[in-house]
Amino acid sequence: MSTLENLPENERSLLLVDDDKAFLSRLERAMERRGFAVRSADTVAQGLAAVAENPPSFAVVDLRLEDGNGLEVVSALHEKRPDARVVVLTGYGNIATAVTAVKLGAVDYLAKPADADDVINALLASGETKPEPPENPMSADRVRWEHIQRVYELCERNVSETARRLNMHRRTLQRILAKRAPR
Known part of the structure; x- marks a missing residue:
């Protein structure tokens, strides 16, 4: 490198x-x-x-x-x-x-x-060597949360539309949105 x-x-x-x-x-x-x-x-x-x-x-x-x-x-x-x-x-x-x-x-x-x-x-990084993997990669829960937030924003913060697009119950989505982001 x-x-x-x-x-x-x-x-x-x-x-x-x-x-x-x-x-x-x-x-x-x-x-x-x-x-x-x-x-x-x-x-x-x-x-x-x-x-x-x-x-x-x-x-x-x-x-x-x-x-x-x-x-x-x-x-x-x-x-x-x-x-x-x-x-x-x-x-x-x-x-x-x-x-x-x-x-x-x-x-x-x-x-x-x-x-x-x-x-x-x-x-x-040079062509011969790959960069080291990140020390603290995002957890699977964090990746899921980020995806849900992105779809929510793309749906203009409409919970019903976001739930429909994510194939998720609206109340489940509301509980997820009410929580803090996972680490």
Whole structure:
């Protein structure tokens, strides 16, 4: 695994694209502390504009954004700068989108919430070695809770519609939503 210190200053550019502003802000600060020159965007359009203006060496892109699919940013960056290392983040992944992300040029695909160390390990991993698995991966209960929250938000916080789409009883869903997130 290479380290950031081995890279020249002009090769430390990083583009972060995520519509979760709180997560984006935390990740931006963490990556700057680790030596990256960070630019951030919270829409596909801003991400594409940043790539067109000055393609970065590294990128961390959320899969689903408010105005479209983050894979558009991955594809545009790979066209402009084939050597760029891109990690795709998602709160709800599946094998098909992971394969598509890798075909478009991503080097890894991480589940949210990923911490800065997981992201750096994925960005800087060489082709011969795989990054270490996360120290504290999300539990199955947490993954389930995240999925339910995502569907709930996509259904505009409508409990009945969310329950229908998840094939779950409405009262069961209400109890789950009333609890704190599992660890």
